[in-house]
Amino acid sequence: GAGVSQSPSNKVTEKGxxxxxxxxxxxxxxxxxxxxxSLGQGLEFLIYFQGNSAPDKSGxxxxxxxxxxxxxxxxxxxIQRTQQEDSAVYLCASSPAxxxxxxxxxFGPGTRLTVL
Amino acid sequence: xxxxxxxxxxxxxxxxRISILNCDYTNSMFDYFLWYKKYxxxxxxxxxxxxxxxxxxxxxxxxxxxxxxxKHLSLHIVPSxxxxxxxxxxxxxxxxxxxxxxxxxxxxxxxx
Numbered sequence: 738g739a740g741v742s743q744s745p746s747n748k749v750t751e752k753g754x755x756x757x758x759x760x761x762x763x764x765x766x767x768x769x770x771x772x773x774x775s776l777g778q779g780l781e782f783l784i785y786f787q788g789n790s791a792p793d794k795s796g797x798x799x800x801x802x803x804x805x806x807x808x809x810x811x812x813x814x815x816i817q818r819t820q821q822e823d824s825a826v827y828l829c830a831s832s833p834a835x836x837x838x839x840x841x842x843x844f845g846p847g848t849r850l851t852v853l
Numbered sequence: 854x855x856x857x858x859x860x861x862x863x864x865x866x867x868x869x870r871i872s873i874l875n876c877d878y879t880n881s882m883f884d885y886f887l888w889y890k891k892y893x894x895x896x897x898x899x900x901x902x903x904x905x906x907x908x909x910x911x912x913x914x915x916x917x918x919x920x921x922x923x924k925h926l927s928l929h930i931v932p933s934x935x936x937x938x939x940x941x942x943x944x945x946x947x948x949x950x951x952x953x954x955x956x957x958x959x960x961x962x963x964x965x
Contacts, residue, residue: 770951778855779956779957780955828896843898
């Protein structure tokens, strides 16, 4: 079956512009996560959606970052007024969330964002 | 502050030999640990996991060892194969928290 897909695969933008990154999770997966990986760093948790519950936004680095998940499926991560330090690979993952944690997360290929 | 650390950014091993990847963590509340493997231009894929109630879990050529007192885990790959060349991430979670804390990764190169 289809895995997690993300678009675009690469995005180059100018400092100060807004960007939107899209994630299509695996069909039927109720949990969706966004992470980012800056150069030389591990994956950093950003936000987590689970069903109709309020998202866990505890990892968002600033109020320039926001995410939404429409209809419990597709998610969009928006970065406003991008800064050079936002340059990173943004990874989306989904999981079945069948019961209590932990839960195996399935990752998309990521979007490489470069802010000039 | 990184709670999961992989102090070796790279590892080179000959085909057929053992690869040992190490991971240290600082959060004593972590109770579930995972290893992910990542090829270039792909997302990480789940490899193997271990619960804190165990000290070893084996799956084919891959074995994960957990030393809770030392807050240390390791991944052994025996024998190493060229297809094992990838970046390996250690990750951990706490209780019912779905968030994963990741290390920075170790790039493994298996030489023919």
